[in-house]
Amino acid sequence: MIRRMKWRLRSLQPNHHKNNQAEGQGETPISKDIELNEKILKERLGIGTSFDVGVRKLDILGKEIQIYFVTGLCDIEYIIEILKELMDLEARRRRTDNVKEAIENHLTHVQVEYKETLEDCIVEMLSGLIFILVEDEDEAFVIDVRNYPGRGPEEPDNEKVIRGARDGYTENIIENTGLTRRRIRDERLRHEIMRVGVRSKTDICIAYIDGIADPKLVDIIKKELENIEVDGLPMAEKVVEEYMVNQGGNPFPLVRYTERPDVAAVHLFEGHVVVMVDASPSVIITPTTLFHHVQHAEEYRQAPFIGTFVKWIRFFGMFASIFILPLWLLMVLEPNLLPDELAYIGPSEDANVSEFMQIFLADVGLELLRMAAIHTPSALTTALGLVAALLIGEIAIEVGLFTSEVVLYVALSAIGSYANPSYELGIAFKMIRLFLLVVVVSFGSIGFVIACTVIFLMLARIRSLNKPYLWPFLPFDVRELWQIAIRTTVPNLRKRPAIVDPQDTVKQVSE
Amino acid sequence: MKKLGKFYHYPFPYSKKNTPVKYKIRKKFKSMKESFHNKAGDLMMEKDWSYHQKVASIGFFGGLFWSCVSYALHYLNFTKYGPAMAMLPWALPEWKNTYLGHLAGIVFIALLSIAVAFLYRFLFQKFYSIWPGIGFGAGLWILVFYLLQPLFPGVGPVNSLDTNTVVTTLCLFVLYGVFIGYSIGYEHHRLGQESA
Numbered sequence: 001m002i003r004r005m006k007w008r009l010r011s012l013q014p015n016h017h018k019n020n021q022a023e024g025q026g027e028t029p030i031s032k033d034i035e036l037n038e039k040i041l042k043e044r045l046g047i048g049t050s051f052d053v054g055v056r057k058l059d060i061l062g063k064e065i066q067i068y069f070v071t072g073l074c075d076i077e078y079i080i081e082i083l084k085e086l087m088d089l090e091a092r093r094r095r096t097d098n099v100k101e102a103i104e105n106h107l108t109h110v111q112v113e114y115k116e117t118l119e120d121c122i123v124e125m126l127s128g129l130i131f132i133l134v135e136d137e138d139e140a141f142v143i144d145v146r147n148y149p150g151r152g153p154e155e156p157d158n159e160k161v162i163r164g165a166r167d168g169y170t171e172n173i174i175e176n177t178g179l180t181r182r183r184i185r186d187e188r189l190r191h192e193i194m195r196v197g198v199r200s201k202t203d204i205c206i207a208y209i210d211g212i213a214d215p216k217l218v219d220i221i222k223k224e225l226e227n228i229e230v231d232g233l234p235m236a237e238k239v240v241e242e243y244m245v246n247q248g249g250n251p252f253p254l255v256r257y258t259e260r261p262d263v264a265a266v267h268l269f270e271g272h273v274v275v276m277v278d279a280s281p282s283v284i285i286t287p288t289t290l291f292h293h294v295q296h297a298e299e300y301r302q303a304p305f306i307g308t309f310v311k312w313i314r315f316f317g318m319f320a321s322i323f324i325l326p327l328w329l330l331m332v333l334e335p336n337l338l339p340d341e342l343a344y345i346g347p348s349e350d351a352n353v354s355e356f357m358q359i360f361l362a363d364v365g366l367e368l369l370r371m372a373a374i375h376t377p378s379a380l381t382t383a384l385g386l387v388a389a390l391l392i393g394e395i396a397i398e399v400g401l402f403t404s405e406v407v408l409y410v411a412l413s414a415i416g417s418y419a420n421p422s423y424e425l426g427i428a429f430k431m432i433r434l435f436l437l438v439v440v441v442s443f444g445s446i447g448f449v450i451a452c453t454v455i456f457l458m459l460a461r462i463r464s465l466n467k468p469y470l471w472p473f474l475p476f477d478v479r480e481l482w483q484i485a486i487r488t489t490v491p492n493l494r495k496r497p498a499i500v501d502p503q504d505t506v507k508q509v510s511e
Numbered sequence: 512m513k514k515l516g517k518f519y520h521y522p523f524p525y526s527k528k529n530t531p532v533k534y535k536i537r538k539k540f541k542s543m544k545e546s547f548h549n550k551a552g553d554l555m556m557e558k559d560w561s562y563h564q565k566v567a568s569i570g571f572f573g574g575l576f577w578s579c580v581s582y583a584l585h586y587l588n589f590t591k592y593g594p595a596m597a598m599l600p601w602a603l604p605e606w607k608n609t610y611l612g613h614l615a616g617i618v619f620i621a622l623l624s625i626a627v628a629f630l631y632r633f634l635f636q637k638f639y640s641i642w643p644g645i646g647f648g649a650g651l652w653i654l655v656f657y658l659l660q661p662l663f664p665g666v667g668p669v670n671s672l673d674t675n676t677v678v679t680t681l682c683l684f685v686l687y688g689v690f691i692g693y694s695i696g697y698e699h700h701r702l703g704q705e706s707a
Contacts, residue, residue: 327587337588445589446678453682460641460689468697474690475697476569498701 028118034064034135040118041068053125058083060090063099063135068121073128075147081108082143100137107132111144123201148172153179156259156281158423164301168259173203173278176261180207180274183265188212196225196240200232203278204240207264212271214501217287220465221273236280244275244286245464251431253424254464256292257282263297271502287467287500290459291484293422294318299487307487314419321416322429325359326436328409330448337445347403356441358402362410363434471499562702569694570628574621577687581680582613590679592666594620599663627651628691632699639696641689648688652681 031037038055045053045068056067065086069079085106096102104112115121121131121140128146153167153175169176177191188210195201204225208218224244233239237257241247245254258264259281264274267285275284285292294314299307331338332346332355351358369388376384396402413433420426432455439451462469472480480497482488494509496502578594585593594616598607606612635643656669669677 339586339588445675449584449589449675449679449682453686456686457641457645457689460693468693471697475694476572476690477565477694478568478572 026119029116030118030121030133030138030140032136032138034066034133037118037133038066041122044118045122056083058086058090060086060103061093061096061099065103065135066133067130068125068133069130070125070128073148074130074145078109078143078145079130082145100134100139103132103134104141107141107143109143109145113142113144115140115142123195126201127203150175159258159260159263159297159421161298161301164297165260165262167261169261169264169276169281169283171279171281173205173276176276176281176283177205177207179261180264180268183261184209184268189268192222194222194225196228197230197232200234202233202236205276205278207268207274207276209268209271212269212496212502212504213273214271214503217465217501218273221275221286225275233277236277237275237282237284240275240277241284244284250458250462251428252290252459252462252469253293253422253428254288254462254469256285256288256422257424258285259283260297266300269507270496271500287465289467289471289499290425290469291472293425294420295484296421304487304489308485311485311487314421317416317419318429319416321413321420321426322433322436324416325363325409325413325433326440326448328405329355329359329437330440330445333440334445347405349403351403352400353402355403355406356437358406359410359437360434362402362406363413363430363437366410366414367430467499472497558702558705562698565698566628566632566695567625569691569698570625571621573628573687573690573694574624575617577683577690578617578620580686581683582617584679584683585613590676590683591673592676592680596663596666597623599665624687624691628695631691632695635692636695636699638692639700641693643696644689644692645685646688647692648685649681651688652684655684656680 028040041047041055047053047055052071054069054071056069058065058067067079067083085108086103089102089106113124115124115131116139121142124142125131128148129142129144132141132143134141148171150170150172153170155166156168159168167179169179173193180191181189186209190206190208190210192206194204194206196204206218206221206225221244225240228240228243230239241255247254258267264283264285268274272285272287275286277284295311296314299310302310328345331342335346338345347355353361369384373381373384393407397404397407417426417429420429435455436448436451439447443450460468460470460474468475471477472484477498479495480499483493483497491508494507495505496507498505578597581590582593584590593613595607595612597616597619598612601607603612607615631647635647656666656672660666660668666672
């Protein structure tokens, strides 16, 4: 509601948007007077004020040329090569009428473009290209000599596998598209690039396979991205996600992230659309359902039987991480619910602190510990682990703060949530668990049943990018659910998942 | 394509654009009856057949899954009646009160649910939303616990049941109704999109 009102307010100020454009993106054609160009550029780029933007002037065949660059983003080797060639041209002193053509023929690089406005040149220069202005000419040469600071592909920390490819996406979008293409040598793989962000002009790449991905979906994602009008995207893919899907107050992750090119390639083949944002190694896989978050590359690197086994252990862990604590608390508070066979459950000794407070403290303490572990330098993590294990595990019981049963169940549910391949989903489950605990302690078993029902219905209602979130469980599809429950062998997998509305539904033709 | 707003969810299921499709299907259905060997008609028939297969599987597995859940909840004493309740009206030997009764009840409910799914398909198939499912489930609950209650020996009238049982069974029926209703609505929605 508030968002809608804000949106309305924005649309009521028609000048706001236009002014912004006039300031930032008016068209200034390149003048034939090179000194005028220089003056404008000097003022707009702050040459002399910022140290990393510079201009190099040369006199070639009696005409002045100016080379504009950003030091941090160019490969100096290439620039030196180009300068050498131009100086060589000057040294030979072979007079010609067409200086522009002579210079053009001596640009020793494959990627040369021609631009007619200063704005185009500036955007290119700030992305790490250089542009060359020539006296008495109204066209600039733009040469791609980019070399971004960055690291090589490494195995992502949170998606490790025992066997298989060890490369991962990096912060460089060009390298990332390369890593994808290494796996999909299909001429129909499309990498559409666009610039988003009024000031940051961040590159965003939409990857999909033409002929498989649903064109309607691609259109929608493109429209959503084009509608972004923010100054910058420093938090890269997370910002893009928030524009693409309507998250609201829902804690569940609506898109899946991966840093593994093989995972991205699998999803591209299935007909998903992948969105890469420059300066971030995580790419967005969309559309996503809840069950996309419970799968892991490891399952597909093992034998199908083992993969299925791993899957089911993980499902059990995730189920336990949500329900084991609320159910235990319920059984403690209402012991008449316990079946006779399970009568031993429940604290045997009387505790000083109520069970709910124990669980709550232990759970929150664990979350604190996790946060502390992220910020602790790795040399000190052992010490932290020791302190944590001793404090919570041993001494808290001896002091009489916790009973040992509480520690056991809190630990079980924590392990269950760490077994979750998606970090975001693990956190969402934790929220659900805390909510259920509060409901159980306030309303007992009736509250528990109603809360579970309501949570289920809320999840069923979510439709991000018009795909039902609990598919294939709800709406039910037996064949697709089977694929999630059981890791089938690849030769048996003949169809792409229906959720992405693939144009070509058949993955492999049966003989 | 028209301009898309911020709050745009594509393509809204019952926009005017989609409604005629439904009639188109019906028309095709009629013409199919007239000329049985029409190729388009054959295709329609095939689609219809797979749609009905889907409906049947939705019903079967919905019944299976939710009656298993009800067995689990019965085991944890949330509700007094497990799936064996479905076996109460039948004159069966003593085993109907043991775990065998629950297993038989699960199978019976799964089979019965196929009929329930087709009932939903004929009543509300065009709604692609969870609300009719909730209503449908609640309606089924009222049907079972108010109208058919005399059929179940040992199950008293609703006001004599404990709150736990009432709330749990009602929630289960609602979830069951949503499972069947939303799934069928979705399949029907897709069918409409495919022929569009």
